[in-house]
Amino acid sequence: MKKNILILIFVSFSSIAFGQLTLNNLTVENVSNPIGIGVKTPRFSWKLVSSKRNVKQSAYEIQVKEGENTVWESGKVTSEASIFNKYAGSALASDSKYIWQLRVWDNQGNVSKWAAASFGTALLDSKDWKATWISSGLKTDTVNGIVPILRKSFLTSKKIASAKVYVTSKGLYDLQINGKRMGDSYLSPGWTSYNKHLQYQTYDVADLLTQGKNAIGVLLGSGWYRTRLTWTNKQNIYGKETALLFQMVIKYTDGTTETVVSDGSWKAANSHIMYSEIYNGEIQDANLEQKNYSMANFDDSKWASVLTKDFPKDYITAAVNEPIRKHENFKPIQVLTSPKGETILDFGQNLVGWVKVAIQGKSGDQIKLSHVEMLDKKGVPYFENLRSAKAQTTYTLSGNGVETLEPHFTFFGFRYVKVEGLSGKINPNDFTAIALYSDMKQTGTFECSNPLVNQLQSNIQWGQKGNFLDVPTDCPQRDERLGWTGDAEVFSRTAAYNFNVNQFFAKWLIDVAADQNENGSVPFVIPNALRGTGFDMPVGAAGWSDASIIIPYNMYVSFGDREIVERQYPSMKAYLNYVRGAAKNDLWNTGFQFADWLSYRVDDSKGMIGMKSAITDNYLVAQCFYAYNTEIMIKVATLLGKTDEVQEYQALLERIKKAFQAEYMTASGKLISETQTAYILALQFDMFPENLRTQAVERLVKNIESYEYHLTTGFLGTPFLNPVLSRFGRNDVAYKLLLQDTYPSWLYPIKAHGATTIWERWDSMKPDGTFQDPSMTSFNHYAYGAVGDWMYRTIAGIDTKEAEGAGYKDIIIKPELGGNLTYAKGSLETNYGLLSSSWKIENNKFILDVEIPANTNATIVFPTDKLETIKENGLIVNAKNKTVGSGKYHFEMQL
Incomplete structure (x- = not known):
């Protein structure tokens, strides 16, 4: 009986201890469950969550496995470090998936449950590239010419366990597999010093493949690589030919692997994008669209063979930053008519991106969208500050019902859009402005x-x-x-x-x-x-x-x-x-x-x-x-x-x-x-x-x-x-x-x-x-x-100490009043968790609420000299500064 009671007490205590300390936001190289990191010694970070005050990490333990094989056990490490802890196990393999699990101990005798996450490696050595650079070879594929499509069909004969694509380009790529767009990034691979530093991206494409026939289709735009850049109108800064480097690794459930790569077997043809340029915009003709070009049953017998290129691969690295993605959508807040009779859409926000159009018309109808930031005081679109940039998209309709149109390889800074080519009254619901920017997390x-x-x-x-x-x-x-x-x-x-x-x-x-x-x-x-x-x-x-x-x-x-x-x-x-x-x-x-x-x-x-x-x-x-x-x-x-x-x-x-x-x-x-x-x-x-x-x-x-x-x-x-x-x-x-x-x-x-x-x-x-x-x-x-x-x-009043307290390990909370403001609040999602400071003034009383994340300290500096009036949850503080650990705090004082 006593033994059962002791067991019950132990189980209850363990549950309480685990419940008091949990872990979240496990990241590798600042990314949650990344699938394509390119570093050989990745860094692990995590956040502690506890409802108690003054919680700090006292130790941690990390285990990393590849399948059933353990590649690293850190053992119990006595340390407060919960960010950027380096991997120290056996060498990681390219194109592999790892599971890592973590538990931590705190300074109050609690230990967390094991928390698990994953990470995948990309190609850790340039020799892992089996693909060959390919270019369209088309005469129309010039800096201001027609955007080419590159295509490849292939067979998969077994049940697929996983499939990853590693891809980059000289130019910008937009890739489909079996009629579905790969990923949700845009203007990839982004802009780098291309001849010295080129990034590739990794995608999980298992859901896009089918057992049997498959096909890949890639639009390859000039982008920053060769369209004119700067006011000097200099073109082909990094090269004259766009090119693609593509490698798909398919792993089957029976343990075998197959690789699909860019090589001389791919084919090329012109797309319906007649022109695409960073500053000037894009021109599309829907009548020329090669529908279903990324479907397995598409007939590409009349397409040309691509050219293989001996471009180097030794400077290509896995992407470390977030890709550009679509974010907020805006509908026009009003339709304006300028003194010149121009039809103008006002989206209410100066943003960067493009306008998506869903519209119906006749074959050959042409719609032109011109993007500007401002109207002059008469209500006329102000184009002059664009200098030589045209900032336009032009669409020629096919007449096949409602057509959804948007650019691929350009972007605009605008609030207003002049619409030309439509007859009759414009329907603002046909137009959606889409904001594009790097997918940074708002903190x-x-x-x-x-x-x-x-x-x-x-x-x-x-x-x-x-x-x-x-x-x-x-x-x-x-x-x-x-x-x-x-x-x-x-x-x-x-x-x-x-x-x-x-x-x-x-x-x-x-x-x-x-x-x-x-x-x-x-x-x-x-x-x-x-x-x-x-x-x-x-x-x-x-x-x-x-x-x-x-x-x-x-x-x-x-x-x-x-x-x-x-x-x-x-x-x-x-x-x-x-x-x-x-x-x-x-x-x-x-x-x-x-x-x-x-x-x-x-x-x-x-x-x-x-x-x-x-x-x-x-x-x-x-x-x-x-x-x-x-x-x-x-x-x-x-x-x-x-x-x-x-x-x-x-x-x-x-x-x-x-x-x-x-x-x-x-x-x-x-x-x-x-x-x-x-x-x-x-x-x-x-x-x-x-x-x-x-x-x-x-x-x-x-x-x-x-x-x-x-x-x-x-x-x-x-x-x-x-x-x-x-x-x-x-x-x-x-x-x-x-x-x-x-x-x-x-x-x-x-x-x-x-x-x-x-x-x-x-x-x-x-x-x-x-x-x-x-x-x-x-x-x-x-x-x-x-x-x-x-x-x-x-x-x-949110700040951090520098030196070893950097990154909000040692926090400063020091609001300074003025300007007849009666309240202010700020928050910051730090690498340790949510940090917030919120204050208000009521009846000459200053009220301050603060939240300090676990595993950090904060020094709070109060904006009053009436020290005897400073109270924390009713208890007198009587000090200009107060050092606290993690937790939520409520202070009141007289000003």
Whole structure:
């Protein structure tokens, strides 16, 4: 009897212990159950979930199996590490599936149940490629010619257990098997520095195959590979021929394997896509469509044989980033008629993607869709800011009932679409705008009591969606759409709040290193589509080229991903050495600089009465960023244990600051450029001696007051404007700038013109409704959205410590009040779990609710000096700061 009672007690205790600690979000290389990782030592991450407070992991155990064979047992590892734990078992095999299981122990005597997940390997060695590169060989397959179809039929004679496709292209592919589209990614394989770094994708296609006859059909578009890129109209940058590399591995239930590859047995023909180009758009003729071209019974006897190509495969790697996928759909909110009689659809949101049409007409009817971001003040579509980009789709109908039409190998930045070719009244339900962007998981939310600020947050996120289309582009609409390093650099920390961009930037940074010049300088756009043009210079520019240093470190801080800085460190070091070589006596005052790009000028919108242009000395800006880069290199060298380099960079930083003070500052602390940006950067990077910082803040505030609390900063000053003011105790000014709603300000485009994305210029549309210089006026340009970082960190109060606390292992919750906001709330899905901070003010009482994920710590800094009034669930805290572990907390206090 006693024995049974003891057993019952033990079972009950075990159930309670397991119930108190669970695991979720098991990932390998930041992906849940990936099917095609290309690394030989993958990293495992997981999140702990517990309803209890102060829960931390004390140990973990991982087991990895291939079938019944155990390939790794970590044993019980005493460690808090729950992210990026490296595989340490026997060598993984290519094209294989592994099951891994995990259990953890916490600091309160609980052990989780085993949690299981899977991962599949791709082709871990270039020798695993059995496929051959193939090209259509058709005369019509030119950069501006007809898109070809490549086709292959094959037999499967046994019952299929699994089937995976590994595929890439020189160009863009759209693949079908047995009449069904493979996967849900678009514009694949994406854009990389194609001749140095080409990614392939992995797909599970078992559900698309049948026992017996099967067929593959592939549309192969020019894409970024050979259509014109940049305003220089340069074509065939990476090559003149598109090509396909395809390998399908079929595993049967009897244990045998069959491989279907691209080779000389494939056939080619013209498709119905008569033209497809990144900037200009796409032309389709449904009358020429070869229906069912990917079906097994299709007659391809008149098709031509493909050409095999001896293109290299040794630089091809498995994709590490999320593919581009379809996301939000929009129906027109109104149908407009311009003064010219044009029919215009307004989708209500500036987005990036295309319009899907489901329409009926006669054979030969032609529909043309022209995409624009704005209408002028008369209601006429504004095409001028597209420059030479046509941004059109043209469809010729077949007349066979309702036809569903959409592009394949292009995209547009637009809110409005001019529709031509339809007779009679237009039906808006026939048109759907589809947003396309890299499939990053949204991680951050922000909301406050000011609706204009909430719209600003929406604009920031939509700017990121539209411009994070495989590479971080500057804009998505005109004849540019390039991976400008400066835009990405200033926005990278904000980007990491809004979405999980860890893998997105990891992939892009590979190209940063690949395209880096021999002298260590970094091109201004990555991939370097400017190479070979007059705009490609083997020099570095402050705020742009140093994305090679700043972004890797920001990714480490945001996600705790040490491997990014380890991998990029040679590139980071090479760039800093380039700047050291360009500097004279530690003063970087040579060469081309963008400086504080697009800062306020008097001639912008005719200026404000009595105001002057805010032009900051180019080399003052460069010297500040020289210090910024060096400070980061000190941190990274410390992280990586490079002691000698830490000391070297510390001495260098001291000399850089002394050189700045001697060249750009008077003895009393006045700078040679009396601009907001000059003082912001000098304060942000501690260029002033400590005893001169207070006066510098006063000069900055007086400058802002002289512009009636308007900002005048450009791309490089704007990200640090509000953080500097907050750091030095001037949140009052920071909030006035945030809430300013007349030009120039963040809220001006929203209040005056209903903007739904961030603009390239503060006055891309002027107060009088006219436009800025159309040669450089984008209405979807995220750089000024870098204020989102301050909104998360200061208004919501969510931040992380750096060094070993990076990635929100050691959290800071420090909301700072202002602007008459009565509430704000922010959340962030970190690599450890959900982190949130929500506050409101009621009857002069400040109420703060915080959620801290398991396996982390947080330091909460309260925004009141009335310490005796601070209570946590009714208990007096009586301290300005409180360190807590995981859990949910409710605080109240008097302000």
